[in-house]
Amino acid sequence: MERPAGHGLAITAAGREAQIVAVGLDGNIWHDVVRADGGLQGWRTPPGDGTPAMAARAVAGAASGESRILAIGTDGNAYHSLRRANGTWEPFRPVPVGPGGRAAFPAGTISAALHSGGSAQVLIGAR
Incomplete structure (x- = not known):
């Protein structure tokens, strides 16, 4: 499996885990989890409807363990x-x-950013 070596990186705490999001050299979003015991989930691409190559990224985690990933596609959309x-x-x-x-x-x-109740606050600078 190709490993992300990327031109974009974001890290957040979500519950008792650290979640890492990177843009790989292939242009796709890659995600990994560092568990509380130090173990790794392993790099995976998030599922999607033909997830496009991405140019930028953000990740936000909540105490509940949920995380929200945001990115800008090479088509320029969020x-x-x-x-x-x-x-x-x-x-x-x-x-x-x-x-x-x-x-x-x-x-x-x-x-x-994610609030403890699960709602997300998103800031997008329009182009």
């Missing part, structure tokens, strides 16, 4: 995914309703 505490994922998909009611959100920069 994408998101949720990794639940049990390790299952919601599909990677475009952030809906961009400026002016657009179907996708054109982004230049992106960052995120």
Whole structure:
């Protein structure tokens, strides 16, 4: 398996784990978990609807163990995914309703934070 060696990296604490998100040399998002005992999950790509190559990234974790991954695709639009505490994922998909009611959100920069209740605060700098 190709390892991310990337041009983008984000790390967050989610529950008792550290979660790492990187953009690999292949342009795709890669994810790994460092468990409390020091063990690693191993690098994997999040599931999605044909997850596009990504140009930037952000990851936010919550005490519940959930994490939200945000990225900017090479198409310039913002994408998101949720990794639940049990390790299952919601599909990677475009952030809906961009400026002016657009179907996708054109982004230049992106960052995120999760609240303990599970809601996400996302900051996207439009391009």
